[in-house]
Amino acid sequence: MTTAHDHGGDVRLTGISKTYGSFTAVHPLDLTVPQGSFFALLGASGCGKTTTLRMIAGLEEPSTGTVRLGEQDVTALPPYKRPVNTVFQSYALFPHLDIFENVAFGLRRRGIKSVKKQVGEMLDLVQLGEQARRKPHQLSGGQQQRVAVARALINHPKVLLLDEPLGALDLKLRRRMQLELKRIQTEVGITFVHVTHDQEEAMTMADTVAVMNGGRVEQQGTPADLYENPRTTFVANFLGTSNFIGAEVAEVSGDDVILKAGGGKLTLPRARCPAPVTTGGTVLAGVRPEKISLTHADDAGTIPSGRNRITGRITDSSFIGVSTQYVVDSPACEAFEVYAQNIERDSRLVPGADVVLHWNAAHTFGLDAEQSPFAGTTGPAGADKAEEDA
Amino acid sequence: MAARSPLSPFAAFFRLLRRNVVVLAGLGTLGYLLLPNVVVTVFSFNKPKGRFNYSWQEFSTDAWKDPCGVADMCGSLSLSLQIAFWATLGATVLGTMIAFALVRYRFRARGAVNSLIFLPMAMPEVVMAASLLTLFLNMGAQLGFWTVLIAHIMFCLSFVVTAVKARVMSMDPRLEQAAQDLYAGPAQTFLRVTLPIAAPGIAAGALLAFALSFDDFIITNFNAGSTVTFPMFVWGSAQRGTPVQINVIGTAMFLIAVLLVVTGMLVGKRRARKSR
Numbered sequence: 125m126t127t128a129h130d131h132g133g134d135v136r137l138t139g140i141s142k143t144y145g146s147f148t149a150v151h152p153l154d155l156t157v158p159q160g161s162f163f164a165l166l167g168a169s170g171c172g173k174t175t176t177l178r179m180i181a182g183l184e185e186p187s188t189g190t191v192r193l194g195e196q197d198v199t200a201l202p203p204y205k206r207p208v209n210t211v212f213q214s215y216a217l218f219p220h221l222d223i224f225e226n227v228a229f230g231l232r233r234r235g236i237k238s239v240k241k242q243v244g245e246m247l248d249l250v251q252l253g254e255q256a257r258r259k260p261h262q263l264s265g266g267q268q269q270r271v272a273v274a275r276a277l278i279n280h281p282k283v284l285l286l287d288e289p290l291g292a293l294d295l296k297l298r299r300r301m302q303l304e305l306k307r308i309q310t311e312v313g314i315t316f317v318h319v320t321h322d323q324e325e326a327m328t329m330a331d332t333v334a335v336m337n338g339g340r341v342e343q344q345g346t347p348a349d350l351y352e353n354p355r356t357t358f359v360a361n362f363l364g365t366s367n368f369i370g371a372e373v374a375e376v377s378g379d380d381v382i383l384k385a386g387g388g389k390l391t392l393p394r395a396r397c398p399a400p401v402t403t404g405g406t407v408l409a410g411v412r413p414e415k416i417s418l419t420h421a422d423d424a425g426t427i428p429s430g431r432n433r434i435t436g437r438i439t440d441s442s443f444i445g446v447s448t449q450y451v452v453d454s455p456a457c458e459a460f461e462v463y464a465q466n467i468e469r470d471s472r473l474v475p476g477a478d479v480v481l482h483w484n485a486a487h488t489f490g491l492d493a494e495q496s497p498f499a500g501t502t503g504p505a506g507a508d509k510a511e512e513d514a
Numbered sequence: 515m516a517a518r519s520p521l522s523p524f525a526a527f528f529r530l531l532r533r534n535v536v537v538l539a540g541l542g543t544l545g546y547l548l549l550p551n552v553v554v555t556v557f558s559f560n561k562p563k564g565r566f567n568y569s570w571q572e573f574s575t576d577a578w579k580d581p582c583g584v585a586d587m588c589g590s591l592s593l594s595l596q597i598a599f600w601a602t603l604g605a606t607v608l609g610t611m612i613a614f615a616l617v618r619y620r621f622r623a624r625g626a627v628n629s630l631i632f633l634p635m636a637m638p639e640v641v642m643a644a645s646l647l648t649l650f651l652n653m654g655a656q657l658g659f660w661t662v663l664i665a666h667i668m669f670c671l672s673f674v675v676t677a678v679k680a681r682v683m684s685m686d687p688r689l690e691q692a693a694q695d696l697y698a699g700p701a702q703t704f705l706r707v708t709l710p711i712a713a714p715g716i717a718a719g720a721l722l723a724f725a726l727s728f729d730d731f732i733i734t735n736f737n738a739g740s741t742v743t744f745p746m747f748v749w750g751s752a753q754r755g756t757p758v759q760i761n762v763i764g765t766a767m768f769l770i771a772v773l774l775v776v777t778g779m780l781v782g783k784r785r786a787r788k789s790r
Contacts, residue, residue, distance in 0.1 A: 181695060182694075182695075183691050183694070183695070202694070202699075203691070203694040203695050204694045204695070204696075204697045204698055204699050204703075205697075208695075209695055209696065210691075210692070210695045212688050212691070212692055214686075214688070216686060216688040216689050216691070216692040217692075218689060218692070218693075218707060218711075219689075219711065220710045220711055229693070229696045229698075229706075230696035230697050233696060233697040233698045233702055233706075234697050275696070276695075276696075279696070279697070
């Protein structure tokens with residue numbers, strides 16, 4: 125149906141924005157979703173991700189900019205003339221029609237008479253062949269979700285838009301549906317644009333993730349790239365957890381930046397700091413909790429040289445099976461989070477113990493110190509920030 | 515040891531009463547509601563001695579065999595049915611449109627319109643009747659079928675708007691967006707999604723309008739001129755003597771209504787079973 129040189133399913137947003145009166149939901153943004161990819165728009169509620177999706181669907185008229193599907197400019201087209209279908213949040217199945225008619229709806233509106241075979245095949249694809257004559261309210265949440273996907277997919281849209289389609293499902297079912305959706309996407313090869321606030325969902329399903337915040341795209345890239353090389357504290361905190369150390373630049377030597385923090389020295393690879401670096405200036409040095417090793421202060425001598433190290437005291441530890449999560453207070457940063465795999469547990473690592481935190485210097489990333497290290501977190505400071513953005 | 519002392523009949527009765535108090539209260543209320551209908555039905559089989567059908571004499575099916583045996587009664591009945599039909603149609607179409615406008619659109623004076631719609635429901639009927647008559651007379655309108663119809667559409671409107679509005683308000687706007695997303699243009703969306711989902715509200719409004727129009731007396735009496743509707747006929751004959759046929763018509767109306775409700779319930783049940 126689609127071939128490699130077919131760009132009919134590319135979505136190209138150019139300078140697209142949406143304002144409601146004085147409120148700007150989406151600041152002018154450019155976005156290209158290549159044909160056949162699984163693209164996720166990730167962000168907290170109110171960040172403009174759903175509005176962006178609805179502008180692609182045609183359900184929202186952009187204040188500025190254009191929407192292109194392949195070569196076609198669809199900005200002025202009403203939703204019923206766009207080769208795009210949507211899986212709505214809470215599914216929006218027609219309550220007065222049975223499952224068969226719900227799925228057949230799009231075909232019938234396009235004047236296709238014999239729909240029986242197609243609908244049957246589509247219901248089999250989502251494993252709902254038995255339920256064809258039931259009404260939506262007689263199905264479980266997971267089944268309704270599959271009907272919503274089938275109802276959209278049967279039209280062979282160029283792009284399938286998914287608006288938090290798994291939000292109403294419980295965790296276990298959500299995991300299963302994530303895999304299911306990914307399988308369907310690979311099978312049909314249609315471009316998927318998926319809106320979600322669940323970072324794990326975005327990372328497991330999407331090829332490319334765009335993180336949105338306050339109506340802007342903060343960063344776009346593959347899940348691994350976003351996780352390892354966040355360019356803002358919002359991205360660093362929204363995808364997983366990060367520790368930040370406010371540090372002064374002592375010197376720049378070769379490919380490394382030497383930082384002074386909490387009485388010690390830290391090394392930051394120059395290449396991993398997108399912010400401008402000047403001697404005497406400040407940067408935020410970040411490191412992920414799982415990259416850090418924890419050694420009791422008595423054994424500090426066994427730590428290989430060349431690693432970044434910080435001293436501190438454990439204030440809290442929680443055992444969660446595969447790993448233990450420690451909170452460590454240190455002069456460089458209070459409430460440092462460390463995740464240690466439970467391979468060989470050191471029984472001395474309990475709250476109150478003095479420890480040395482150390483990690484491979486290459487795992488340090490640097491960010492502009494002008495921003496709040498709490499952006500994108502769910503803590504009190506982060507919540508304030510989220511409210512401002514909303 | 516001593517066996518449990520048997521309850522006195524008095525205590526046993528009270529225990530029974532206490533356990534079934536809800537059922538008894540329900541049955542009592544139902545009886546209170548239906549007793550008038552029972553009386554009407556029973557007396558439709560009466561054979562009164564004089565002109566008034568107020569005391570039971572003997573069983574007879576004469577009136578049922580000749581329901582139109584009373585001069586002018588069936589004519590007035592047919593007129594009432596016609597007025598009720600057209601009033602229902604007019605009020606339902608207009609009321610549905612008003613309800614959609616009030617729920618879906620933001621326009622100036624929307625709040626005011628919202629409250630004004632309810633005014634006819636709250637106003638004493640006799641006041642409305644008198645003012646309508648004044649209006650018609652001043653306009654030089656010929657009192658009769660048309661003035662009655664206009665009046666009926668007017669007072670039925672509020673009820674239709676209320677019934678439909680409740681339904682439209684509970685409708686998820688995303689359903690219509692989903693229809694548009696699935697290639698349904700505005701007209702198709704309205705016919706295939708909006709209207710079917712709003713239908714129960716519209717049907718409820720229409721039934722209400724029909725019942726209100728059919729048995730309205732006060733407003734009709736003021737504005738009918740020399741036209742005589744069924745309620746006016748009953749009123750008029752009650753002063754000279756009540757023919758048993760009035761009870762026959764009353765009973766028949768009641769039975770038809772019950773039949774419609776039961777059929778509706780059965781159809782709904784069967785549909786639900788089929789889709790299970």
